[in-house]
Amino acid sequence: MIVQQLLNGLVIGSVYALTAMGATLVYGILRILDLANAGAYAIGAYAGLFLYLSTGNILLSFAGAIALTGFFGFVVQRYLYIPVLDRPPIVPLIASIGLFIFIQDLLRLVAGPRIREFQASLPFGAIKTETLTINPTWILIIVLTAALLAFLWYLLAYTKIGLAWRATAQDLEIAKAMGVNINQVVAYNFLLGYAFAATAGIMVGMLYNSVFPTMGDVPAYKMLALIVLGGLGNPVGTVAAAVMIGLIETLIAGYIGFFLPRDAIAFVALIIILLIKPEGLMSRKA
C-alpha cells in the first residue's frame, strides 16, 4: 500500500507543480499574483477538449491548446497588466480576479455549466498487479511534467532569454537600464506561464475525465499557497512545495483520515512554514 500511496502522491504533486508553475513564473518577474492563470488552466482544458473532439489527435490537441492559451497570455499581459504596472500592487491583483471571474462565466456561457467528458485514448495501457495499479494517464502526467520542468530549467539556466529573465526577476529597473528588452521578457514569460497552465488543465481534464467552467477554483487558491511555500516566484521551490504537498495530502488521507478538507492541508503547511521559515522553502535571500 505504501508504494501505491507514494505513487498517488507523486501524481498529485506533479499536477500541482505544473498548475502552480505558470503563476510562479509571472510572480517571479512582475510581482503580480496572477489569479487569472487559473482561468487559463480552464481555457486550456476546454481548448484541448474541443481540439481533441474535432481532430481525434491528442498531440495536436495539446499543441493547439498550448499555442492558443499562450497567445491569450500574451494578450492579457499586453492589454491588462502592462498598463496597470505602475499602480499599487492591489490594482493588478483586482484586475486578475476580475479577469478570472470573467473567464469562468464566459466559459459557462459558451460551453454550458455541465461537466464535459475528456476521454482520450492513450497509446499505452494500465499496469496492474495485486498491490499496485498504474493508470496510463498517471504515466503521462509524471513524464510530461518532468519533461516540461527540465525544459524550463534549461531555458532559465542556459539561454539568453533565461538570463534576461533572471535579471529582470532580480531587479526590473536595473535590467531595463542594462538594455534588457523588458516588454519582450514579460511577453515570453506570460506566453510560457499560460502554456504551462494549459498543459496542466488538459492533463487534469483527462485525469478526471471532466472539464467544467469552475475547474480553476481550487487551483486558484492552492497555487497561491504553493507559490508562497516555494519562496515567491522560485520555480525550483514551487516544484518542491508541490511534490511535498501532494505527498503529505496523500499520506494523511491514506493513514490518518480526512480530519480536515484535503485542500486545507496546503494552508496548514503554509502557516507552519511561515512561522519557522518565513522566506519560504527555498528562497534566495534578497
Added chain:
Amino acid sequence: MSGNRKMLSGVIVVLGLALMFAGCGGSEPAKADNKAPIKIGFFAPVTGPAAADGESVLNAAKLAVEKINQTGINGRKVELVYYDDGFDTKQAVSIAQKLTTKDGVVAVVSGSYSGMTRAAAKIYQDAKIPMITAYAQHPDITKAGNYMFRQSFVGLVQGKAGAKIAVDNLKAKRIAILHVDNDFGKTLSSAFKDRAVKMGAEIVSSDSFAMGEKEFTPVLTKIKQLNPDLIYIPVYAGEGSQIVRQAKTLGIKSHILGTEGIDSTTQFLGVAKEAAEGVIITTNLNRDSERKVVKDFINGYTQKYGHKPDMVGASTYDAFMVLAHVIGQKGAEPDKIRQGLAELKDFEAVTGLIKGYNRIGEVKKTVQVQIVKNGDFHFYAEVADDDIITPPAE
C-alpha cells in the same frame, strides 16, 4: 347647438360604456384581476459550482409551467418568476425579500441546495408565502414553519432506505462510508449508519471530504485494504463519478451504493461511463415506471432539452404540478394554497404517488432504488416499508 348635442351624446356613450363595464365588474368581482397570470416564484443556482443542477431544475420548471399553461388553471395562466441565487446564501435571502415584497408571487418553489433554502425559508414563512423545497435535504428547512413543504424525502428516510438495501438486498456485513462533508452527506451517512448497525452490519471506516474534491485514490487505496462488502457514498455527481472511476482503476470489487446525489445522467453517468455499471442508488425517480406522468415527463424533457432528466429536475417539476393542482382546487391565495398542500392526499407525481405531507410539511412516498445497467438507470427495487418511509413529524 349641434356641436353641444354631439358632445352630449358623446358623454352619454362614454358614461354608458363605463356603466356597462362597471356592471360587469359588479356581477363578476375582479374579473380583470382573474385574468392576470398567477405568479409562482422560483430560485436555483443557475451559476456557480452547482450550475449543472441549476440548469436542470430551471429546465424542469419551464417545462412544468409550459405544461400547466396548455390548459391553464381556471382560465388563468401561470407566470414563472425566477432568479439565480449563484449558490450564495446571501443572494437567496435577497431574492426571498424581492419575491415576497415586490413580485407578488402566491407561492415559491426552491430549486436550490440546503444552505440557500434554509436561509430563505424564514422569510417566506414570515411573509406567509408557501414554499415547496424541490430536493434540498436539511431537516431545518421545514422547521421554519407551517408554510414550508418538502417534495423529496428528508435525509433520514433515504439513509434508512439505503441501509435496508445494503444489508437486506446486497447482504453487506462490512461497510465503508465515504461522504461529502456538508449537511447532505452528514445527514444521510448518520441515518444510514444507525440503521445498518442495528441490522447487524459493521461500519469498517467512515471518511469525509470537502465538496468539489476530485482526488480519491489515497482514501480508496486505504478502503481497498479493508476489503468491505459495500461502500456507501452519499455524495454529489461530480465527486461520485470520480469515486467510481478511481475505485475501478484500483480494482476495488465492493458494491457501491449511492444516493440521489449522483442521480444525474450527464454529470454522473456521462463522466463515469462503464465504471458506473452496477452502481446502485436510492432516489425518487423510477426511469422504468409505466405510469403515464413519468413517461410524459421523461419524453417531454428529453425532446425539449436533448438529454434525459435527472432527479432534481423531476422533483422540481412535481413541485410545480402539486402547486397547480392545489391552486386549481382551492384558489390562488397563499393561505389557501398552504391549506391545500397540508390536506393533499394521493397525488400522482412523477417522483411517485405522494401520499401527502405530514404535520411539519414532510412528504411521504416510496423510495426508488435504481441500478446502472448499459449506461442508464434502471429499476432495482422499491422501499415501501412504513417505518422507513414515514418522515419524522417533529
